Amino acid sequence: MPKSRTSIVESSESLATTASGEALASTAKASVNLRLDHETRYLIEEAAAILGKSRADFMVDSARRQALDVLLDQRLFILDKEQHQTFAQALNNAPPPGPKLKSLLRRVPAWNR
Structure with a gap:
């Protein structure tokens, strides 16, 4: 065409x-x-x-x-009861921050430079 x-x-x-x-x-x-x-x-x-x-x-x-x-x-999602419990458990038992996350959090954001 x-x-x-x-x-x-x-x-x-x-x-x-x-x-x-x-x-x-x-x-x-x-x-x-x-x-x-x-x-x-x-x-x-x-x-x-x-x-x-x-x-x-x-x-x-x-x-x-x-x-x-x-x-x-992307901001609204619906979970059944079992999925919600799994999701809540993951949020409540998050692993400690690793070295990459710690490094990222120490960086100064571009808009503050």
């Missing part, structure tokens, strides 16, 4: 946070280039038009929403 090139410019000014819960501070914009087959591009353009959005805005909003879903899925 023939390919077409689409560029998205996304602003980092959002409610996004890092894995540790810190807000992202950058206000710089970044470019993302995609190669789409004509059918996919047409589908995206039609959906964007229905919502009154540009193709780029539609794609950024869709990608952001999917990214949040993926990240939230």
Whole structure:
């Protein structure tokens, strides 16, 4: 299938946070280039038009929403009673920190340098 090139410019000014819960501070914009087959591009353009959005805005909003879903899925998990007991036991009986963890904890974080 023939390919077409689409560029998205996304602003980092959002409610996004890092894995540790810190807000992202950058206000710089970044470019993302995609190669789409004509059918996919047409589908995206039609959906964007229905919502009154540009193709780029539609794609950024869709990608952001999917990214949040993926990240939230990694934070919530459901265990049955036996799995929960095993998990709680592992947390309550954690092994002592090894040399690699001790070394890591002594390092000064990049944001404090």
